[in-house]
Amino acid sequence: MPASGSPVYRFGDFELQPRERRLTSAGNAISLTPKVFDTLVLLVEQAGHVVSKDELMSALWPRGYVDEGSLSKHIWQIRRALGDSAKSNRFIETVPKLGYRFAMAVTCVDAPSAQSPAPAPLPAPIAAIPPMSVSASSAATIPMPRGASTAAVTPQRAPVSASLWSGRRGGLLGIIGLAIVGILSWLLHSRPMVVTQAPARDASVLQPDGRNRLVAFVRFNNLSQNPKDAWLGPALTEMLSTELGSADEIRIVPSDLVREANTDVAEPRTGGYPAASLAQLRKRLEADYVVSGSYWVANATDNPPVRVDVVMQDARTGATLSTISNQVDLAALNRLVTQTGAILRDKLGVAPPSAEFTSLVANAQPPTTDVARRIGFALDALQRHDAAPARDELLEAVAEAPGFAPAYLYLSRAWSALGYQKKALAAAEQASNHAAGLPPDQRLLVDASVQAQRGEWAKAVSAWKALVDLKPLTIEYRLSLIDAELAAGNSNAATDALSDVRRLPQAADDPRIALAAARVAAKRDDSKDAVVQAELALRLARTRESPGMIADAHLELAQARFHLGEFEPARAELAAAITSYRSVGNPHGEASARRTLALVLTDLNRGQEAREEYQRAMGIAQGVGDSATVAAIYRDLCSMLWNAGDRDGAETAARQALRIARDTGDLRLQVWTLRALASITADEGATDEVMREYREVTTLTERNNDPGGHVWSLATNADTLRLRGQLAEAHAECLRALAEASVLSDPQFKTFSGFTCALVAVDRGETQAARALLEAVIRGGDNPASLVQVPNAEMVLAQLDFEQADWQRAQERLRRAIAGFEAQEAQTGVADAEALLALCAQAQGDTAERDRAIAHAKALRAAITSRQEIYFVDIVLAKVADGPKQKTDAIARLRDLAADAERRHWLAWSLEAKLAAWQLLNTPADAQAAAVLGKDLQSQASKYGFHRILTLMKSSPAAPS
Numbered sequence: 001m002p003a004s005g006s007p008v009y010r011f012g013d014f015e016l017q018p019r020e021r022r023l024t025s026a027g028n029a030i031s032l033t034p035k036v037f038d039t040l041v042l043l044v045e046q047a048g049h050v051v052s053k054d055e056l057m058s059a060l061w062p063r064g065y066v067d068e069g070s071l072s073k074h075i076w077q078i079r080r081a082l083g084d085s086a087k088s089n090r091f092i093e094t095v096p097k098l099g100y101r102f103a104m105a106v107t108c109v110d111a112p113s114a115q116s117p118a119p120a121p122l123p124a125p126i127a128a129i130p131p132m133s134v135s136a137s138s139a140a141t142i143p144m145p146r147g148a149s150t151a152a153v154t155p156q157r158a159p160v161s162a163s164l165w166s167g168r169r170g171g172l173l174g175i176i177g178l179a180i181v182g183i184l185s186w187l188l189h190s191r192p193m194v195v196t197q198a199p200a201r202d203a204s205v206l207q208p209d210g211r212n213r214l215v216a217f218v219r220f221n222n223l224s225q226n227p228k229d230a231w232l233g234p235a236l237t238e239m240l241s242t243e244l245g246s247a248d249e250i251r252i253v254p255s256d257l258v259r260e261a262n263t264d265v266a267e268p269r270t271g272g273y274p275a276a277s278l279a280q281l282r283k284r285l286e287a288d289y290v291v292s293g294s295y296w297v298a299n300a301t302d303n304p305p306v307r308v309d310v311v312m313q314d315a316r317t318g319a320t321l322s323t324i325s326n327q328v329d330l331a332a333l334n335r336l337v338t339q340t341g342a343i344l345r346d347k348l349g350v351a352p353p354s355a356e357f358t359s360l361v362a363n364a365q366p367p368t369t370d371v372a373r374r375i376g377f378a379l380d381a382l383q384r385h386d387a388a389p390a391r392d393e394l395l396e397a398v399a400e401a402p403g404f405a406p407a408y409l410y411l412s413r414a415w416s417a418l419g420y421q422k423k424a425l426a427a428a429e430q431a432s433n434h435a436a437g438l439p440p441d442q443r444l445l446v447d448a449s450v451q452a453q454r455g456e457w458a459k460a461v462s463a464w465k466a467l468v469d470l471k472p473l474t475i476e477y478r479l480s481l482i483d484a485e486l487a488a489g490n491s492n493a494a495t496d497a498l499s500d501v502r503r504l505p506q507a508a509d510d511p512r513i514a515l516a517a518a519r520v521a522a523k524r525d526d527s528k529d530a531v532v533q534a535e536l537a538l539r540l541a542r543t544r545e546s547p548g549m550i551a552d553a554h555l556e557l558a559q560a561r562f563h564l565g566e567f568e569p570a571r572a573e574l575a576a577a578i579t580s581y582r583s584v585g586n587p588h589g590e591a592s593a594r595r596t597l598a599l600v601l602t603d604l605n606r607g608q609e610a611r612e613e614y615q616r617a618m619g620i621a622q623g624v625g626d627s628a629t630v631a632a633i634y635r636d637l638c639s640m641l642w643n644a645g646d647r648d649g650a651e652t653a654a655r656q657a658l659r660i661a662r663d664t665g666d667l668r669l670q671v672w673t674l675r676a677l678a679s680i681t682a683d684e685g686a687t688d689e690v691m692r693e694y695r696e697v698t699t700l701t702e703r704n705n706d707p708g709g710h711v712w713s714l715a716t717n718a719d720t721l722r723l724r725g726q727l728a729e730a731h732a733e734c735l736r737a738l739a740e741a742s743v744l745s746d747p748q749f750k751t752f753s754g755f756t757c758a759l760v761a762v763d764r765g766e767t768q769a770a771r772a773l774l775e776a777v778i779r780g781g782d783n784p785a786s787l788v789q790v791p792n793a794e795m796v797l798a799q800l801d802f803e804q805a806d807w808q809r810a811q812e813r814l815r816r817a818i819a820g821f822e823a824q825e826a827q828t829g830v831a832d833a834e835a836l837l838a839l840c841a842q843a844q845g846d847t848a849e850r851d852r853a854i855a856h857a858k859a860l861r862a863a864i865t866s867r868q869e870i871y872f873v874d875i876v877l878a879k880v881a882d883g884p885k886q887k888t889d890a891i892a893r894l895r896d897l898a899a900d901a902e903r904r905h906w907l908a909w910s911l912e913a914k915l916a917a918w919q920l921l922n923t924p925a926d927a928q929a930a931a932v933l934g935k936d937l938q939s940q941a942s943k944y945g946f947h948r949i950l951t952l953m954k955s956s957p958a959a960p961s
Contacts, residue, residue: 007108010106021037023040036077053071053100072564079091090103213350215251215291229297234380242365244345248471257548259383272313272323285315290315291310292310293310303331309323310344326339331369363437371401375406378390378410391418405430408434409431417626418627423664425453473504475504478497501513509544511537512549519556534556534560558593568604570600574596588626631669650676650680657673686720691721691724712749718730718731722763724906771797794817798814802839807844818833828860850880857876871897871912871913875913878890878891878916878920879916890920894917907940919956922934
């Protein structure tokens, strides 16, 4: 960086002038939006070095979280402007898992320095000392930094408003808890616990092409046509799958794939499916064998006879391998399943399991017919994406059979689909408590579910790896392992797992593997490759005629295109996804796609259409009891309404999200909404309610083991305590925040806590300590994560210089602060600094500069909505009152501000307003009024420990005794 003048950077044919905010190529100007320009400057200033995403996002959106998609869009726009691409990496290199590096060689030269202004006249004596405060980026509203607990905190853009609500969407969706849903994709969207595993594996069990036998249980028709018997079809499918899948040589096609593949296939005849239907099912499922059948239940009351017919066909040849008919009393259903499974295994040439393993398989079957009935109805509801009735049936099942582990795992699945994370975890833990007698793979499935619900991703990865080792040809286990690695942040391990699954038989044509590849690419910030993989998944899904996977591919493709800034193509993909989800009757998928579409429409500045999509998504989610999606929509609406200036609407939406989060046990959403609510209400006053909400956020970050979020919460608490006049408590919180920040690698936490603690030190009269902390913030300005607080630190130091009558140095600091605020597009900061600059100019006798600064500050103040920022500007501008009438009006205004601040529990602001009024009154002509006000001011400042104010009053020549 040049020591003088302003830097100009040259690379290739381009020239970048940050001060002039100009990018040119061969003399031709290139237009960039302000944030995109700032992104380029941050990268070029550190050319050759990696700049992390957290650093970039903290510098560009200092108020809090935004979606990483916003940063990806900026990188894409820069590359497009420079004629670069993600593949060529000529200018900007993506560093997986870290961030970006400006790879082109950069030279830096000095631009001609502006002529220094003429020395200002010597300052006239004045008692007007500015209040100690900060700009719009102040610690009073320090946002949740990157790395702290969130979604997020989730959506995206602008100063305090947008970034306050921003959080990470988790791709484009940004659903709170999406990682758990993703990692449990196989458990939650396919038939759980139906593939059992023999203890040993032998290569001889494979078919000649290297695969084991892939069996699909397609349909059991209810011949009695009685709805009360509808449970028996899903129950038979589940029980026979468990029985047949006990052989290591057999794999069972997940039931969610079977359900959608079978939607338009004619019902099987008595002898099974005709050849054309078999060929269609094989194309869609890649199954080697298809099992179908029917059942008939007599019209009896307690224990009716039931007839079951089962047909197994070779889907490759159309041959019928086995036809089994049997009739038993309903109470003997388990025995019928065991006998039927043995016959089917024999027809497939698979040896029966050992007696010991057979007993383990028996433990995985419903212990009674009543439990089987409950589970059958529940599974049918889950397959129809209707988790509420499934939950009710399963609660009855576990009450009837409290030791039956599979029922608890199904119940966990239902609770999770409804968004009740805490209850889902409790059910999964109950399954674990009763899983000792299950086959090995089912015990591991239970363990994987528990660890994922707990967020213990490393342990979940271990469980999935064990399942892959136990049954290496089961693609579903490998896909879940990939998702677990991604959730654990192990993108390299996920890439390795993806390479492994691609080597399996049948993997090349499986759309699910291409979808997994798209997720891996997205995690590695390679949106171009994510598009390629999602497009491949879409082609494969269409070849298989699988509408559910077609919908998933459209959704994945929309996310990738969104991250590339291709909003209209993303919108088209989402419309296609909605159509496909509706065709298979998946309301959860449709609601998620519509919510995502609303987010895209928001980015396209089509607010009304976005609201309509939110309403549609809300109605669908509420219809199926999907609390997680409902809460996520309320969170998004909170962001949208706040950005639109609807404070009351934003608060209502946040409180709805908080209510659901508490009901469902979603700690991450609770943190986000409590922070949002505290930030909304804090701008109206530092009430006891605000303090309770901030304390709750702090407690939740402790429970979530979120050290960065905890530092942020401590710093925010400290600043709010300072405003309330509780300086001792604020100091204690600061000491904790500084200590905890010192051991964190991310410098942003040191910056946030250091700046806040400097304000506390100033009010306590500890000027040297405050200066040291503020200088440390400025030194940290070389790191993009610290850039936002540098102008604030300069402005506070300028105020300390005022108090030493060092007007020249104060003026220099304020000019640097204004430049910094303008670079960050922080107009409230510019207004604050301009107001102080007017005061400085008045002290130096420069009326022209004073009047210019006043006019600019007032113009900016008219657009300020933050109440605290209005306080700051109004107090400072009152001090430059010129003439008796203006002085009288200014004193009245300051008294009103002091009274209003006190009502809002802003003691610090109240004292600042009183101090300013006293300074204006502190003349021989107003000695009596000054004495009365001074006595009150001294009393309060002494009581609450505001030693800076006491020092300033003592240093005044007309101070009261």
